[in-house]
Amino acid sequence: xxxxxxxxxxxxxxxxxxxxxxxxxxxxxxxxxxxxxxxxxxxxxxxxxxxxxxxxxxxxxxxxxxxxxxxxxxxxxxxxxxxxxxxxxxxxxxxxxxxxxxxxxxxxxxxxxxxxxxxxxxxxxxxxxxxxxxxxxxxxxxxxxxxxxxxx
Numbered sequence: 001x002x003x004x005x006x007x008x009x010x011x012x013x014x015x016x017x018x019x020x021x022x023x024x025x026x027x028x029x030x031x032x033x034x035x036x037x038x039x040x041x042x043x044x045x046x047x048x049x050x051x052x053x054x055x056x057x058x059x060x061x062x063x064x065x066x067x068x069x070x071x072x073x074x075x076x077x078x079x080x081x082x083x084x085x086x087x088x089x090x091x092x093x094x095x096x097x098x099x100x101x102x103x104x105x106x107x108x109x110x111x112x113x114x115x116x117x118x119x120x121x122x123x124x125x126x127x128x129x130x131x132x133x134x135x136x137x138x139x140x141x142x143x144x145x146x147x148x149x150x151x152x
Contacts, residue, residue: 045094065101
């Protein structure tokens, strides 16, 4: 299939797909302590991050990642009911990161939710912009158009 006829939604080649999934998982993982502090005992976001990392290693099927992603989003809904906005964003980051196994274009959402979690958390010691800068610096330049489709 030529680049001209390739659908816009098609996933990139496996090495690129795996690299962007690993980056999305790292973004979500950085926000995970925010979720776990506010929602102790709920491991669904952590399980989702572990699932996508296992998928990258070839140890887990994409369908298992979808299930784990849905569970992380359910954790976000539960955190919404508890009024924990930063926890919601952190759980959504994990769900979106895990969903990258299904479609690579979930990766920017994982990063955005993770940065939002930092922006909503505590006294703002680590703010959203600082987290976005970390994300940018920790994504290979050739992958930035995927992780940051609208730029930084």
